Amino acid sequence: MKISELSDRSGLTVQTIKFYLREGLMPKGAATGATRAEYGDGHLERLRLIRAMREVGDLPVFAIKRIIAAADEPEVGLHELLGTVQYALGPHVDAPADDPQWRAARADVDALIAELGWRVTADAPARDLLAQTFVALRKLGFPVVLTELRPYIEAAMSLGEHEAGGLSTDEPRTRAIHRTLVTTVLYEQVLLALHRLAREHESARRLG
Amino acid sequence: MKISELSDRSGLTVQTIKFYLREGLMPKGAATGATRAEYGDGHLERLRLIRAMREVGDLPVFAIKRIIAAADEPEVGLHELLGTVQYALGPHVDAPADDPQWRAARADVDALIAELGWRVTADAPARDLLAQTFVALRKLGFPVVLTELRPYIEAAMSLGEHEAGGLSTDEPRTRAIHRTLVTTVLYEQVLLALHRLAREHESARRLG
DNA sequence: ACTATTGGATAGTGTTGATATCCAAGGATG
DNA sequence: CATCCTTGGATATCAACACTATCCAATAGT
Structure with a gap:
């Protein structure tokens, strides 16, 4: 055409x-x-x-370029692709290596992941993302405690399992790649939207 | 100072x-x-x-301004504040009212919310956000089915309940306001990060 | 033959979130 | 009290990003 x-x-x-x-x-x-x-x-x-x-997904063009390049590579596996996508998703927070608050938060994140037994690469940007929220929460006087984190961890685990399950079928490679991208980028937005809706609903139920 | x-x-x-x-x-x-x-x-x-x-939270300055203005208003209730924050979070997707695909997706979203019995205002931006993902998913050949949505709904409900529970205590108003903002903006990022980490873990477990 | 479209290149636009610079007035310091 | 530093306030500039516009010569279609 x-x-x-x-x-x-x-x-x-x-x-x-x-x-x-x-x-x-x-x-x-x-x-x-x-x-x-x-x-x-x-x-x-x-x-x-x-x-x-x-x-x-609100991804910058440059990130899309990197994702597509990885997806076009015939040798790349689905797990590797997921890593590329997550890395491209960022955020690429410039971690101040000298800030003690940052180091403490990052150590907490690493300890948490280790304790959960999660297999996550050491340079996964989500580690920094989580550490960043910990720092911000503490600066605002909302210390991060495990009991507060627990529901989020459980939701994340449950969804992670569900999503990984969808990948084990033997569909054509192109389709599997698309599924990985779609799940990662679009269903993240689905979760975001549903979370906000549920939050508004519960708030209305108790305060409205 | x-x-x-x-x-x-x-x-x-x-x-x-x-x-x-x-x-x-x-x-x-x-x-x-x-x-x-x-x-x-x-x-x-x-x-x-x-x-x-x-x-x-990666919020634009203008959105922060609106949020702060609402938070400073002495008459505004916590539920109302939540609405303002969520509205400021956007995204303010320019919905093409004439696009039949969009209308269908938006109708599906409204039906889903009604079926779940959720009390959510008709102009909540999260409705549009969800509809937008539905359109994109369908265009890419991944129809949205309820069974696929179910785990996300359950995670969202569970978190929504948990978060709303944290608001019922009788702390000082300023603190409660801060808690609402922090929960909405920062714990959303916590969920995002944990979700990505869990996803990588599960992927590694099955494919790595 | 004539009009419209294309590929390819280059330049310009609008938005966002800062940064930089300048100035005059007012402290702080020796 | 002379000199330097900082401040408030205004204005200008910058850098990144994602387009958007324009131009041109070479066709393609009619």
């Missing part, structure tokens, strides 16, 4: 598609002349994926 | 504090002369809150 058709079907402007091509988020169309190129269904699918990650 | 001291103690530059003052995130210090003003502990506390919402 022509780029204008790709634009119509994807809901993105031609300019934006050109921009994504320039940024290397997609391969160029097959040139059929100096001023013509042919795009296929793969391009459309790719644009849908990019759009979902941008608009729903 | 002087603004330079406030800067030292908050970890923000004088420039940034001035910027926040300009933006109306904080009242000005009490002027003790044409070129001097005195800041109190309230200012420091306020800056810590702003910093947590900006750096951990």
Whole structure:
């Protein structure tokens, strides 16, 4: 199909598609002349994926590029892909290595993960994300205690198990890759939304 | 204290504090002369809150301003405050009212909330957030089925109950307000981080 | 032949969240 | 009391990000 058709079907402007091509988020169309190129269904699918990650997942273009590069790599396994995606999700918090509060929080996070017996790489950004919240919570006078954390841990474990279960089927590789990306990026938003809705509901029930 | 001291103690530059003052995130210090003003502990506390919402919650300055304005209002109740915070959290997705896919997804969301018996205002942004993910999931060929949603709903309900329980104590109003903000903004990140960690763990356990 | 579209390149826009600079006035210090 | 430092206040500038606009020459379609 022509780029204008790709634009119509994807809901993105031609300019934006050109921009994504320039940024290397997609391969160029097959040139059929100096001023013509042919795009296929793969391009459309790719644009849908990019759009979902941008608009729903709110990922920066650069992160999407890295994710797509990993997903296109034929040798990469699903677990490795998940790592790449989570790393791209960030946040890449600039950890002040000299701040004692930060070091303490980070140590607490590492200890917690060890205690739970979780197999998580040492440089997983989620460790920093959690440590960052611990620091902020403490600075605001809300010390982080395990009993307060427990419900979150249990919810996380339960969801983690459920999501990992969805991967064990033997679907085609492309599909499995898409499922990994979708689960990681989109279902995170689903959880976010449902959590907020449930919170409003409970608040209304008790205070409204 | 002087603004330079406030800067030292908050970890923000004088420039940034001035910027926040300009933006109306904080009242000005009490002027003790044409070129001097005195800041109190309230200012420091306020800056810590702003910093947590900006750096951990990744909220835009404008959203923080609205949240703080609501929190400063003496008449506003905790449930009302929660609504304001959630509204400020967004995302303010520009819903294309004419898109049939969108309408269908939004109807599904409304039906789900009704079926669950949740008391959630009709204009809660989380409804749109959820609908948005439904649209994206469907476009990518991952239809949203209730069985897939169930674990997320249960996790959300369980956390919602837990969090609402923390509000029923009779602490001082300022503290309760802070607790509402902190729970909403910071524990959301805690859940996010733990979810990612659990996901990586389960993935490692089965595929690693 | 003529109009519209394309690929490719380059430049510009709008938003956000700071930073930088400047100035005059007012303390603080020796 | 002279000199330097800091402050408030205003204005300007910057950097990142994700587009968006414009231009051009070469076609493709009619």
